[in-house]
Amino acid sequence: MKDLYDDIDHVLIDEATLQKRIQELAATITADYDGIEDLMLLAVLKGSYMFLADLSRSLRRPHAVDFMGVSSYGGGTKSSGAVRIMMDLKEPIEGRNVVIVEDIIDSGHTLSYLRRTLLARNPRSLRICSLLSKPVRREVEVPMDYIGFDIPDEFVVGYGLDFDELYRNLPFIAVLKPEVFAHLYQ
Ligand code: IMP
């Protein structure tokens, strides 16, 4: 079997840079939630699992964690705009202070849909934290409270983000070699 790293064209955000920025985000959120009770991190599966693990460990406020599974992509690299809830939260969010934890905001369709859906459940507050953002790709505006990095219009993998369910386990954010995508266009 080939080595995982053979498919990488280049590293966009290395491990140290990622970790340093996540510490900064955690410090900001910790400060913002001073005196606020009942904080809940709502992680959007699957892409945000690694980000959630590091962010959650660095937060100095007591918080619950819950998960939601949504799907907006098939096996490809372009969003269809159609979002579906594949797995819902275990707990109600009414009256709670919720921070959505996402891996990346691209077109904005996923977070726009999630935000509307969750606001209808009457949380006390709802904020959004995304590790990555591709500003030039935005089709719908979504109010973002915390963003780790703005990145260019390139398909990225690693640190939870996948291509065709693979490469999530890379500890950095990377761009794949063009030939890895080749089978999509045949
Ligand atoms: P949006 O609905 O277009 O904003 O897309 C959001 C979702 O698409 C993210 O939660 C990711 O799962 C996926 N996505 C968008 N861009 C990328 C990328 O560059 N790499 C991997 N997944 C991506």
Ligand code: MG
């Ligand atoms: Mg995602």
